[in-house]
Amino acid sequence: MEIKINKTACPKEKPEASTLGFGKVFTDHMFVMDYSREEGWHDARIVPFGRIDLHPASTVLHYGSEIFEGLKAYRRADGKVQLFRPMENIRRMNSSAERLCLPTIDEADALKILETFVSLEQDWTPSAPGTSLYLRPFMFGNDESLGVHAVNNATYMIIASPVGSYYKEGINPVKIMIEADDVRAVKGGTGYVKCGGNYAASNRAGEKAEKQGYSQVLWLDGVERKYIEEVGAMNVMFKINGEIVTPMLTGSILPGITRKSCIEVLKNAGYTVNERLISVEELGEALQNGTLEEAWGCGTAAVVSPIGELCYKGEKFVINNGEIGKVTQMLYDTLTGIQWGKIEDSFGWTYPID
Numbered sequence: 321m322e323i324k325i326n327k328t329a330c331p332k333e334k335p336e337a338s339t340l341g342f343g344k345v346f347t348d349h350m351f352v353m354d355y356s357r358e359e360g361w362h363d364a365r366i367v368p369f370g371r372i373d374l375h376p377a378s379t380v381l382h383y384g385s386e387i388f389e390g391l392k393a394y395r396r397a398d399g400k401v402q403l404f405r406p407m408e409n410i411r412r413m414n415s416s417a418e419r420l421c422l423p424t425i426d427e428a429d430a431l432k433i434l435e436t437f438v439s440l441e442q443d444w445t446p447s448a449p450g451t452s453l454y455l456r457p458f459m460f461g462n463d464e465s466l467g468v469h470a471v472n473n474a475t476y477m478i479i480a481s482p483v484g485s486y487y488k489e490g491i492n493p494v495k496i497m498i499e500a501d502d503v504r505a506v507k508g509g510t511g512y513v514k515c516g517g518n519y520a521a522s523n524r525a526g527e528k529a530e531k532q533g534y535s536q537v538l539w540l541d542g543v544e545r546k547y548i549e550e551v552g553a554m555n556v557m558f559k560i561n562g563e564i565v566t567p568m569l570t571g572s573i574l575p576g577i578t579r580k581s582c583i584e585v586l587k588n589a590g591y592t593v594n595e596r597l598i599s600v601e602e603l604g605e606a607l608q609n610g611t612l613e614e615a616w617g618c619g620t621a622a623v624v625s626p627i628g629e630l631c632y633k634g635e636k637f638v639i640n641n642g643e644i645g646k647v648t649q650m651l652y653d654t655l656t657g658i659q660w661g662k663i664e665d666s667f668g669w670t671y672p673i674d
Contacts, residue, residue, distance in 0.1 A: 321364055321429045323351075323436050328368035337448035340484035342621065347444040347453075351437045351478040355423045361476070364433065366440060369479065375464040384517045385461030385471050387416040390620045391577075393438050393445050393453040393480075393673065396661030401442045401453075403671040404659045406434055408577040413457060416513040421470040422459055437478050438673050446482050452659075454483045454621070486621040491652060493628025493642055494535040494617075496551055498600065499525045500633055503542035504549065504572075511542075511549075511572030518574075519553070526552065534631065536617070540600055542572060548598045551627070554619035555579035558598070559647055561611040568595040578618040578655070584667065585654050591647070600632065607637035614645030623659075624652040 328348045335345050346369055353364040379385045389409045393401050410431060414424040425433075438455065445453040457478045461471035485491075502525040505511025505518060525537045536552030548567050550556060555576040557566040564586055569575050586593050606612035607630060615627035628642040644652075657663035658670060 321432055323433065324363075324365040325436075325440065326365065326367045327440075330368075334444060335482065337446045337451050337484070340446065340451055340482055342483045342486050343454060343456075343481045345481055347441045347480045347482070349437070349441060350480075351433060351476075353433070353476045355474040355476065357472045361423065361425060361429070366437060372475075372477075374462060377464050377466050379461035379463045379471055382466060383461075383468060384515070385420055385422060385474075386458065386516045387413060387420055387422060387460075388456060388458035388514055388516065389413045390514075391455050391457075392483075392620060392659070393442065393455060394659045394661070395445045395447040395452070398661065399447075400661075401438065401445045401673045402659075402661060403434065403438065403673065405577055405581065405669045406431060406671050408580070409457070410434075412514065412575065412577070413459070416515060417459060419510060419513045420515060422461060423471070423474055425476065433478070435671075435673060437480070441480050442673055444480065444482050448484075450656075451482065451484050454481045456480070483621075486625075491624075491626070491644065493626040493639075493644055495533060495629040495631070496536050496538050496615075496617075496627050497529040497532060497534040498538045498630060498632040499529070499540065500545070501525070503545070504539040506542035507571045509542075509572065512569070512574060514574060522552070532631075538630065541570075546599050546601070548600060548603060549573050551617040554617035554622060554625065556615065556617050556627075557582065558603070558606075558612060559614040559645065560602075560606045562613070564591050564593045564647070565598055566593065566595055567598055570597075576619055578620055578623060581655060581667075581669065582618050582624070582651050585651060586647075588667075589650065603630075604632060607632075607639075612637075612639055614648050615639050616645075616648040616651070618651070623655055624648060 350369045391409045417424045459476045529537045539549040541547040617625040626644040626648045630637045658665045
C-alpha cells in the first residue's frame with residue numbers, strides 16, 4: 321500500500337505534560353483513506369490535521385454507520401516509541417466493521433498504516449510518567465443519499481492526542497454507580513462492537529451518575545437487568561472471596577484488549593480467573609458480607625482503575641477501605657511496565673516503532 325505524506329507547514333507547539341487531560345490536544349497530522357465498492361480502499365494519505373468535509377446526507381449523520389478504536393503509543397525509557405498489541409485493535413475493528421456493514425481493512429495494510437502514522441507523529445509522544453500518545457482510528461459511511469442500506473462509500477481516519485490520566489483521580493480508586501434503569505446493549509445487538517451508538521446510549525445514565533458524584537456507571541444486562549456487564553467505557557473485574565471473576569463475553573460486552581491482557585497476566589501469576597455470569601444479587605451479598613475484596617475497571621484509556629465505592633439503588637458500599645488492592649496494583653504495575661518498557665515483555669505484546 322502506498323501512503324502519500326503531505327507534511328504541515330505550520331507545526332504546533334507541543335503542550336506541557338502537566339497540562340495534558342484526555343483527548344483535548346491533537347497532533348499535527350491525520351491519516352485519511354477512502355473506500356468505494358468499485359475501487360475498494362484507495363488514496364491513503366497523511367495530511368495536516370484539520371476539519372473534514374461531509375455531505376449533509378452522509379450515512380454516518382443519519383444512521384450511525386461509524387466504528388472506532390483506541391490504542392496508545394508509549395515512550396520507553398530508552399527514548400523509543402512502541403505500541404501495545406496493535407493487531408488486537410485491528411482485528412476488533414474489522415469485527416466491528418463486519419457487524420455494521422462497513423468495509424474491512426487488510427490486517428497487514430492496517431498495521432502499516434498505524435506504523436507509518438505513529439512514526440511521523442512520534443515526537444508528540446510525551447515522556448512524563450503516566451502519559452502517552454492516544455491513537456483514535458475510526459471509520460464512517462458517507463454515502464450521499466438518505467436510503468437505508470449497506471455502506472457503499474466510507475472513510476477511514478486516524479487522529480492522535482497526547483494524554484495524561486483518563487480519570488482526574490489517576491490510579492486512586494473511583495466511585496461507581498450501578499445503573500438500574502437504562503441499559504447499554506442487548507445480546508444480538510452491537511454491544512460487542514466499538515461504535516458510537518453504544519456510547520451515545522450511555523450518556524444519560526453517565527450524566528446522572530456524575531451529578532451524584534460518581535465517575536462511571538456499572539451496567540446490568542439489557543434483558544433480565546440482573547447480570548453485571550461493563551463499567552462505563554471499561555470492562556470490570558472483581559476479587560470475591562479470593563476468586564477473580566469477570567463477566568463472560570455474551571455478545572453484549574465489548575471484548576476489551578486490556579481485559580484480555582489482564583486475564584493473561586493474572587493466569588501467568590498463578591491466579592484462577594473465572595469468566596462467568598455475575599448477578600447484581602451476588603455482588604450485593606459480597607458487598608454486604610465483606611467478601612468483595614477488590615474491584616477494578618480495565619481499558620485502554622485508564623489501563624486499570626480501582627473501584628473504591630459502589631452505589632446500588634442509593635445504598636453505598638466501600639471496597640477495600642477505599643484503597644487500591646494488591647491484585648489491582650499488580651495488574652497496573654505489570655501492564656504499564658510492559659507498555660512503557662520498564663519491565664521485560666515476556667508476552668510479546670509490544671510493537672516498536674522505528
